[in-house]
Amino acid sequence: MPLLSSTRMLQQARSGKYAVAAFNVHTLEMLQGVTEAAIETQSPLILQSTVGTVNHLGPEYIVAAATVAANQTGLPIALHLDHCTDFNLIVRCIRAGYTSVMIDASMHPFEENVRQTAKVMEVAEAAGVNVEAELGKVGGVEDDIIVDELDALLADPDECVKFMDLTGVHTLAPAIGTAHGIYKGTPNIDFARIASIAERVAAPLVLHGGSGIPAEQVKLAVSLGMAKMNIATELRIAFSDEIKAVFANKPSENDPRTYMVPAKQAVKQLAMDKMQLCGCVGKAIDMR
Numbered sequence: 330m331p332l333l334s335s336t337r338m339l340q341q342a343r344s345g346k347y348a349v350a351a352f353n354v355h356t357l358e359m360l361q362g363v364t365e366a367a368i369e370t371q372s373p374l375i376l377q378s379t380v381g382t383v384n385h386l387g388p389e390y391i392v393a394a395a396t397v398a399a400n401q402t403g404l405p406i407a408l409h410l411d412h413c414t415d416f417n418l419i420v421r422c423i424r425a426g427y428t429s430v431m432i433d434a435s436m437h438p439f440e441e442n443v444r445q446t447a448k449v450m451e452v453a454e455a456a457g458v459n460v461e462a463e464l465g466k467v468g469g470v471e472d473d474i475i476v477d478e479l480d481a482l483l484a485d486p487d488e489c490v491k492f493m494d495l496t497g498v499h500t501l502a503p504a505i506g507t508a509h510g511i512y513k514g515t516p517n518i519d520f521a522r523i524a525s526i527a528e529r530v531a532a533p534l535v536l537h538g539g540s541g542i543p544a545e546q547v548k549l550a551v552s553l554g555m556a557k558m559n560i561a562t563e564l565r566i567a568f569s570d571e572i573k574a575v576f577a578n579k580p581s582e583n584d585p586r587t588y589m590v591p592a593k594q595a596v597k598q599l600a601m602d603k604m605q606l607c608g609c610v611g612k613a614i615d616m617r
């Protein structure tokens with residue numbers, strides 16, 4: 330199967346009351362680890378890269394690897410560009426073969442967010458590519474986008490409705506109290522706000538800052554309408570910790586084919602746990 334747009338995948342998740350886990354991958358081994366998790370659990374999968382990773386590897390290499398994953402597994406797999414503020418880079422990624430993009434203009438006033446999102450929608454719709462936008466501001470650090478906790482702003486349900494009407498965007502990430510990175514305490518998620526937005530917005534909703542949210546809170550958010558959960562920080566910590574452990578035990582190790590093995594396995598295990606949590610295990614068959 331070729332890479333799919335995530336639109337239908339996420340609409341099915343929303344109506345089926347589960348979420349598709351979306352993983353930020355930075356290396357071939359991370360991409361293979363989450364793909365193996367999808368094979369083992371027969372889950373739909375969204376591979377993601379941030380702008381930093383696109384700059385690091387180049388969109389063409391990422392598309393090539395993701396395409397192999399989709400072709401070889403036959404699973405519904407989408408490739409998504411996470412948190413992009415640059416219209417030209419979005420166009421470049423769509424041209425390279427990304428099947429989903431996020432325009433993050435949430436740092437701008439409402440009207441400017443609408444304008445930028447609508448502009449991306451025009452290009453993406455023509456290419457059959459899914460678009461995700463953000464309303465409110467998710468706190469924390471994602472690449473070079475830094476939002477102070479005090480500046481984090483929750484999405485207003487009325488504005489969400491207006492935003493959807495004005496942009497027609499496929500998927501919406503409303504800020505509801507989660508943050509990027511690892512939480513210092515328990516995250517302060519506004520579940521009533523999720524319910525209120527979900528009641529009025531039929532499109533799939535996206536949960537950002539999925540790393541380290543307690544299991545029961547994830548399940549509640551998903552049951553209320555969150556149809557995609559992003560996992561970034563937790564995944565790269567799992568990957569890096571295993572590599573650190575190898576070098577701590579054997580500083581002379583110099584073969585990536587050795588020291589990457591436990592790291593890839595850790596990524597696979599964590600991805601399987603997250604898929605279980607999202608309720609998307611066994612849902613790959615739904616897409617065919």
Ligand SMILES: [Zn+2]
Pocket residue numbers: 412467471509537538559
């Ligand atoms: Zn995010």
